[in-house]
Amino acid sequence: MFKKILIANRGEIALRVIRTCKEMGIKTVAVYSTADAESLHVRFADEAVCIGPPASSLSYLKMANIISAAEITNADAIHPGYGFLSENAKFSKICQEHGIKFIGASPEMIDKMGDKASAKATMKAAGVPCVPGSDGLLESFEQTQKLAKEMGYPVMLKATAGGGGKGMRAVWKEADLLKAWESARQESAAAFGNDGMYMEKLIEEPRHIEIQVIGDSFGKACHLSERDCSVQRRHQKLTEETPSPFMTDELRNAMGEAAVKAAEFIKYEGAGTVEFLVDKHRNFYFMEMNTRIQVEHPITEQVIDYDLIREQIMVAAGIPISGKNYFPMLHSIECRINAEDPYNDFRPSPGKITTLHTPGGHGVRLDTHVYSGYTIPPNYDSMIAKLITTAQTREEAINKMKRALDEFVIEGIKTTIPFHRQLMEEPDYVAGNYTTKFMESFVMKDRVEE
Template sequence: MFKKILVANRGEIALRIMQTCREMGISTVAVYSTVDAESIHVRYADEAVCIGPALSRESYLNIPRLIAAAEVTNADAIHPGYGFLAENAEFADVCASANIKFIGPTAEMINRMGDKNTAKSTMIAAGVPVVPGSPGLVTDLKEAVETAKKTGYPVIIKPTAGGGGKGMRVVHEESQIEKALNTARSEAEQAFGNSGVYIEKFLENPRHVEIQIMSDQHGNTIHLGERDCTVQRRHQKLIEETPSPAVNDALRKKMGDAAVAAASAINYEGAGTIEFLLDRHQNFYFMEMNTRIQVEHPVTEERYDVDIVKEQILAASGESLEGRQFTPRGHSIECRINAEDPEHMFRPSPGKLQVFHTPGGHGVRVDSHCYASYVVPSNYDSMIAKLIVTAHTREEAIARMSRALDEFIVVGIKTTIPFQKQVMHDTVFQSGEFDTSFLDTFRFEK
């Protein structure tokens, strides 16, 4: 087992990883930028190293500084969390070269699944359903037009690298494709340093359902059910739940088997997520694989009574999953609490937290790095907390979440809490009969 783990991240996920390490008797090293000097993860860790200024590329994305911090503190492993360098093959490779264990998949695995075009080819070979579209990257306008005609409009142009909706363009007719292709390439190059794009059939109003998998170094892979991430705004997830109200036992088995096959196809190691699109006819299609822990992992943890971070560390240290069983119970929902103003198009709302009071009670969990007087910086992601509830049924979980949101008090900045309160009371959300267009028609009442 590892003696000391450097956490190459910040905020709530850094603190979350350190909490598990402390329970396992593993020392931790925090890294931080100058603007994060007062963050709780810095105080909580056994050691802390400043790795640069606020700008991400000079701190949390700076591989040489992270490796230097690990070496100077004698850390024998690095946990990347999510975001930043969590799915960066070069970082995983450099860690290996420095004889520091990267807690996650190898560089080869990240490359095979991080590039969406390569991932799609791998899934086809593994027999996993994929969305119809271009067999590879689209290199010019003529190929794009021919592919779109063959696939059938509408189509979506996607970057082969990155995520979060950047570089995506939906095209409904041929006259739109040239502009969309150029824009998608330009955005992809700016966001990910890779202008490669491919084309897929645009599934109108599907559900976004993902499967949590865990793999060890001995060829064993299991899945921990599905998470429904359909409530999104501009491809950004806002509310997640498990189980999905759209998935029955038979479909769950099919999707779970497909996810296990996907991970097994690349001899995967660690925690990962296979993301699917689910249409109204219960057909599902591989969308992408996230080769890291997800923001929404707590809903799976609560439903399956499992510490996924601990499982990551165990897998990285060589422990086997053989014979392990995890039994689901109840229903869990997560709301991402963001420092954003829903009254003004969800614009960022950084600033000082004058009051920060979190809810409690049975079945309520809050993952956060914030506290009263903490200053939410404008330099990073706007999420300040994750609120997770668990109950026997979906109806009870919605009621519990509504109650917990009422008790969550944040003064000093705007947050998404009022918006999420309204979603919990929305009859369409309560029915479970919604798709990714849900927020297109949802009207936030000021």
């Protein structure tokens, strides 16, 4: 087992990893930018190393600084969390070269699954259902036009290096294809330095349902059931739940088997997520694989009583998994609390938290790194907390979430708490009747001044 793990991340996920390491008797090293000097992950780690100024490119993405921090503290492993360098094949390889275990996917695995076009080809070879579309990258607009006509509109253009909705364009008719092709390529080149595109049939009224998998170094994999991530805004998830209200036992078994088949086909090691689009007829199609821990992993932990970070560390240390699949025993919902103003088009709201009162009680979990007096820097993602409620039924989990949100007081900045409070009473959400298009018709009710 590892003696010391460096956490190459910040905020709530860094704190989350530190907690499990402490429980396992493993020493921890926090890294931080000057903007995060007062963050709780710095305070609770055994050691902390400043790796640069606030800009991510000069700190949390600066591989040389992170490797140096690991070497001067004698860390024998690095946990990358999510985001930043968690799916960076070059960083995974550099860790290997320096004799430091990267608690995540191998460089080859990240390359294979990180490029969406090659991932799709790999999944087809594994026999996993894929959305009809181009075989590999599109070579020209003429090829794109011909393929779109053959598949039939609507189609979706996607950047092969994409993420967060960048380089994606839905095209409903041929007249709009050229403009979409040009703008998607420009956006992708600017965001990722790669204008490679592929195309898929646009699945109408889709749900975004992902399957959590764990694979070990012996070629064995298992699944930990599903999470429904369909409530999204601009391809960013807002809330997640498990089990999915759309799920049937038959669909869960089929999707779980497909996800395990995918993981074992590529000999996947570590925690990963196989993401699917599911249409209104419950046909499911492979979308992508995330080769890291997910933001929404706590809801899976809550419904099967399983520490995913612990399992990541165990697998990285060469310990085999049990191989059995897990199914939800309870219902769990996660609300991502962001420092954003939901009444003002979710505009970021960094600044100092003047008052903080956190919710508690049975079945309430809060993953956060903020405290009263903490200043949220403007340099990073706006998520400041994840509020998770767990109960015997979905109805009870929603009622518990409403109560917990009412207790959650954050003053000094704007947050998405009012949005989530309204969502928990939105008839279609309460009925479990939502797709990835849900937010397109969602309107915030008038602000209630307190």
